Structure formats: C-alpha cells, structure tokens
Amino acid sequence: MDLTQTTAANFPVLRLATPEELDAVAIAEVSAGRSLRLEQDLLDRVSLRRREVLELLTDGDPVYGVNTGMGAASEVRLDVVAQSRHQNNLMLGRAVGSAPWLTDPETRAVLAVRLRTFLTGDAGVSEHLCVRLVELLAADMLPAIPRTRIGAAGEIIPLAHLGGALTGSGEFLVDGAAVDAVDVLSAAGMEPYSLETKEGVALIEGIPVTTALAILRANDARLLAAQVVALTAAEVCLVGASRDPFDPALARADVELGTVLGAIRQLAGDDPHPRTLQSPLSVRVLGAAVAQLLRSIDAVEAAVERALNGVTDSPAYLDGRFIGTAGFDGFDLAAALDGLRLSMIHVAETSAARVHRLLDEKFTGLPRQLSGQPGLHAGMVAVHKRTVGVVHELVAVARPSSLGAIETSFGQEDVQSFSSEAAEACHHAATGLRDVLACELLTVIQGVRLSERPLTAVDPRLRTLVEDASDLLPDGTDDRAFGRDITVLNDLLASGWGRWAATDGLSTPGR
CATH class of the missing domain: 1.10.275.10 (Fumarase/aspartase (N-terminal domain))
Structure with a gap:
C-alpha cells in the first residue's frame, strides 16, 4: 500500500x-x-x-x-x-x-x-x-x-x-x-x-507520540529500502557489473538477505559476460546493508506492537484495582529507532560511495566524472560532494538518542528514554538518506544518457522507472544547476518512486 x-x-x-x-x-x-x-x-x-x-x-x-x-x-x-x-x-x-x-x-x-x-x-x-x-x-x-x-x-x-x-x-x-x-x-x-x-x-x-512516529518511520524506511534496491539494480546493469554478489545462494539461513538479493536479481537480470569481474565493495555489500535495514525495521515494528498491546497508562486500571506502572518509559521504541537510524546511515554511506565509483571511467566504461565533455563540464563530481556532506552530517550526530539520562523532578525522574527525540533523529536520518538517493538517481540518469547501452539487460519496468525520472529533468548532460534536479528527484522519491521495485518483504508498510 x-x-x-x-x-x-x-x-x-x-x-x-x-x-x-x-x-x-x-x-x-x-x-x-x-x-x-x-x-x-x-x-x-x-x-x-x-x-x-x-x-x-x-x-x-x-x-x-x-x-x-x-x-x-x-x-x-x-x-x-x-x-x-x-x-x-x-x-x-x-x-x-x-x-x-x-x-x-x-x-x-x-x-x-x-x-x-x-x-x-x-x-x-x-x-x-x-x-x-x-x-x-x-x-x-x-x-x-x-x-x-x-x-x-x-x-x-x-x-x-x-x-x-x-x-x-x-x-x-x-x-x-x-x-x-x-x-x-x-x-x-x-x-x-x-x-x-x-x-x-x-x-x-504512555508513549503514543513515539509509537505513532515509529509506525511512520518504519514505513519511510521500507520505501527507502525498495528505492535502494531499484537504484542498485539500475547501476549494475548500467556498468555491466558482475551479478555474483546478488546470487540467491549466498543467502543461506538469512531470510532478509534472500529477499534483498532476489529483488535485485529479478530487476537486474543475468549477464553472462559482465564488464567487470569484481565490483567495488560498496556495490557488493549492498545486499547485506539493506538486509540489516529490514531487520532494523522489523525491530521497530515489533516494539510498536508491544506498545500498542501493552500496559502504558499509569496508574492503570487492571483487575479491579489501580496499579502504578513504568509503561510510559519508551526505551524499547527508542533503542529500536536508534538501530534503524544507524542502519539507514550505513546505507547512506554505501550509496555515497557508489556515486563516487560511478565517476570512475575504469569501473563504468563511461566518460570520466560522467561529463559529456570532460574539462569543460564537471559532470557529477560536485553532486558526489553533496552526498559526502550529507553523510558527514548524519555521522556527526549518530550518538544514540536513547542514552544520556539527566536527573529531573528532584530525583523522582532520574532516567529518561528520550524516545521522541529518537524518533526525530530517525526522521532526520531518513531525510538525509533520501537526499543521498536523489543524488544517486541523478547520477544514474546522467550515466544512462551518456551510455551507448542504456539498461538493455534489465526488467523493463525498471527501465521505465528511470526514464520517468529522467523526463522530469532538463535534457542533455551539460553542466547546469544540478541542485534543482536534486530537489525534483527528492520530491519524486518522497512521493513513492520505486516502491514496487522489491518484493512485499521490502515494500509493505506497517507490516
């Protein structure tokens, strides 16, 4: 949905x-x-x-x-x-x-x-x-x-x-x-x-604020996971990378990894003659990174279920009596949200690294820096610098929000879970990851426009997905104010671009 x-x-x-x-x-x-x-x-x-x-x-x-x-x-x-x-x-x-x-x-x-x-x-x-x-x-x-x-x-x-x-x-x-x-x-x-x-x-x-935000943050993350899968599949096809890292046989005893690898392989298809035998690590570890993201989402959703079905009021009326509780403590949700945030930041790091790799003609076989006229036009080099800035910001504030108790109320409240702050930090990470993915999508579009074999060995739905995004941007590959393109693509990603591009295990919100 x-x-x-x-x-x-x-x-x-x-x-x-x-x-x-x-x-x-x-x-x-x-x-x-x-x-x-x-x-x-x-x-x-x-x-x-x-x-x-x-x-x-x-x-x-x-x-x-x-x-x-x-x-x-x-x-x-x-x-x-x-x-x-x-x-x-x-x-x-x-x-x-x-x-x-x-x-x-x-x-x-x-x-x-x-x-x-x-x-x-x-x-x-x-x-x-x-x-x-x-x-x-x-x-x-x-x-x-x-x-x-x-x-x-x-x-x-x-x-x-x-x-x-x-x-x-x-x-x-x-x-x-x-x-x-x-x-x-x-x-x-x-x-x-x-x-x-x-x-x-x-x-x-109780903890209705954090519970509500956790539901929405988990849904956001599932969409981002599907978008990462779609972008990776497009990049693999664009540069003719080996499909070996996405072989379903590698997911033995790991359901989440199998889901991710299967989705990428379904979209990218097979290529018996890849251009490169071994891709950079940022491409090869993508399956594991998104699998961990899925596990983190599952952890948040499990904490949400406990919050919705548990006793969070205090004093609660149970069995004909009032019972004072600590049900308003949101550490369960806060810790799960912190884990989700770290998983999203890791995915953002791998995405930024892949953008950098796409600028290297040795890896892609495309013009250097994805510039239509190297020297005169800078291509995507500054777009990559933006991803570096976003990732640096995310890493700089990556301390767990769920830690850092400060005594209040004359010692009556001597610990806090900071669960609402954990939800806000998770939202910030999702926004940052989306920004990095917008830069990655722009880089893919630039590469497709410069390629002599644009996504020929790919699920036609994915090719249409990339083309639809490309149609929103100005024509050509010459330098322009690419920040405007990134804003357009950010809005596109937020609207649900690529949600279908994975199996239900990635794309079903509120699962």
Missing part, C-alpha cells in the same frame, strides 16, 4: 468494534486521512469500565495524579476543590514546548494511537473523550504538538500540548501555524473539553 498517494477519499470509514482493529496499518491509514467511527458496543465497554473506575475512586484511597499531585509532589493530597481543577490544570505547566511542530500526518497518527490506548480501558477515561478524539480527526483539527526538546520521563510535554488543545489552553495547527485553541474550537462550533476525573493524568501518560 502506497500511503504517499492516498487521501481520505481513498479509504472507507474504519468502523472500530475492538481496539485491536486500530493496528499499525490502520494508524498509518488514519495518518493519511482515513476517518474512524466507534461502534456502539465498543463505546458501551469503555463506558462500563469508566463506571468501575469512578466507583473505585469513591473509597478515598490515594490514586496518583487523581487525588494527589504528580511526580515529586505525589505525596500531596488534594482536597475536593483542588481535584475539580487538577485534571485540566495538568495541561498547563507541562506545556513547555514550542515550534517546530509535528506535521499533520504525524499528528493524526498520534491522535489515533492515543485513542487506541484509551479504548483498551486501562486508562479508565470516558467514552466522551474517545469520541472527541474521533471528532478532531474527522474535522482534521490537529493540536500543535512539539517534535523536539522533550526531556522528560515519558511524553508529558508533547501530550500536555495535545491535552491543552482539547481543553482550550493550547493551540491547533492551521495551515502550519499554531492558532489559539479557543478560536479554532469556536470556529468549528465546539466547546473546549473539560477533563473529568483521571482523564487529565491519562492524557499525559
């Missing part, structure tokens, strides 16, 4: 009868515009759980964040007056974020994951809050949620912004700008939502 080309009109309304139906694939569809509807039986189950929670709260026992303060102030008991203000008030002092904000698709995914966790009943929120989240999605009213500078255990900072938009103290995004929530709600004919008992603390618990 290519979610880059979808709109709300492409999807039927998803009618939810169980929380599990709002899975990773459905959340990705909601991010792309799909609408939700909560079936009455599901709402009745949420309502029943809500009544159980309210009944249990009448016994007067301390319940964290409900009739007590939060964090280091949890020993402070709140009187009835304070409790009546507490849930809405939780959205105020914790809303310390600012721009840059999550994008519209990212914010829609966050709302969907927040809804999913509420529908399980662990948080004990009312059906009214669940319905309000669905209404926001239907109206495309999206809270302004900060995407970075989040240094808390869990996600209290971004979630306080989400809750503030609901209650009227925060902001919504309108055409990319943050607008006062009261004005937006009024224009939509809505009143600010008044959070009821336990609903405020429920809103700021």
